[in-house]
Amino acid sequence: MTKRLLKVSAVILAVVAAAFVLAPHLLPAALLLYRSDIWFEAPTKQKQLFVTIDDAPSRSTGEILSVLRKHRVPATFFVIADRVKASTQLEEIVGAKQALGNHLKTTRACSKLTLAEFQSDFDVCAALLSRYSKPHFFRPASDFGSKEQIAYAKARGYQAIMGTVFP
Numbered sequence: 001m002t003k004r005l006l007k008v009s010a011v012i013l014a015v016v017a018a019a020f021v022l023a024p025h026l027l028p029a030a031l032l033l034y035r036s037d038i039w040f041e042a043p044t045k046q047k048q049l050f051v052t053i054d055d056a057p058s059r060s061t062g063e064i065l066s067v068l069r070k071h072r073v074p075a076t077f078f079v080i081a082d083r084v085k086a087s088t089q090l091e092e093i094v095g096a097k098q099a100l101g102n103h104l105k106t107t108r109a110c111s112k113l114t115l116a117e118f119q120s121d122f123d124v125c126a127a128l129l130s131r132y133s134k135p136h137f138f139r140p141a142s143d144f145g146s147k148e149q150i151a152y153a154k155a156r157g158y159q160a161i162m163g164t165v166f167p
């Protein structure tokens with residue numbers, strides 16, 4: 001009985017995996033059923049690609065901006081506040097007509113933060129970003145974050161978004 005159950009489970013898993021590989025547009029819809037408080041795809045009917053850069057700024061920010069500028073591609077840079085060492089780092093991004101997004105103060109996973117720690121990390125990053133632009137998007141660090149964390153961000157005017165590689 002155990003071998004049969006394992007075989008059936010493996011077949012079911014293979015069919016589900018194949019469905020997501022063959023029809024990748026199903027993944028964001030499935031994730032939305034799991035967490036309706038987070039966008040996994042943009043609410044638009046247009047065929048449009050949204051480029052996001054996580055863990056900004058980095059040593060590669062200048063090069064990334066050059067490529068985006070060359071191809072006239074807008075992007076949102078999700079900023080980790082602890083990575084900002086000089087105001088020129090964010091000025092360069094905003095000066096290139098790119099958007100900033102909140103990615104918290106540190107890289108600690110949201111699931112590892114208490115609500116109070118999350119609020120503090122979120123607020124530090126929000127205060128920093130507000131000096132350069134009016135961000136509208138928040139990307140939880142390393143996982144989905146709790147519903148309470150996402151509600152906190154939403155109450156401050158941010159929409160939580162995650163990325164996919166599927167246009």
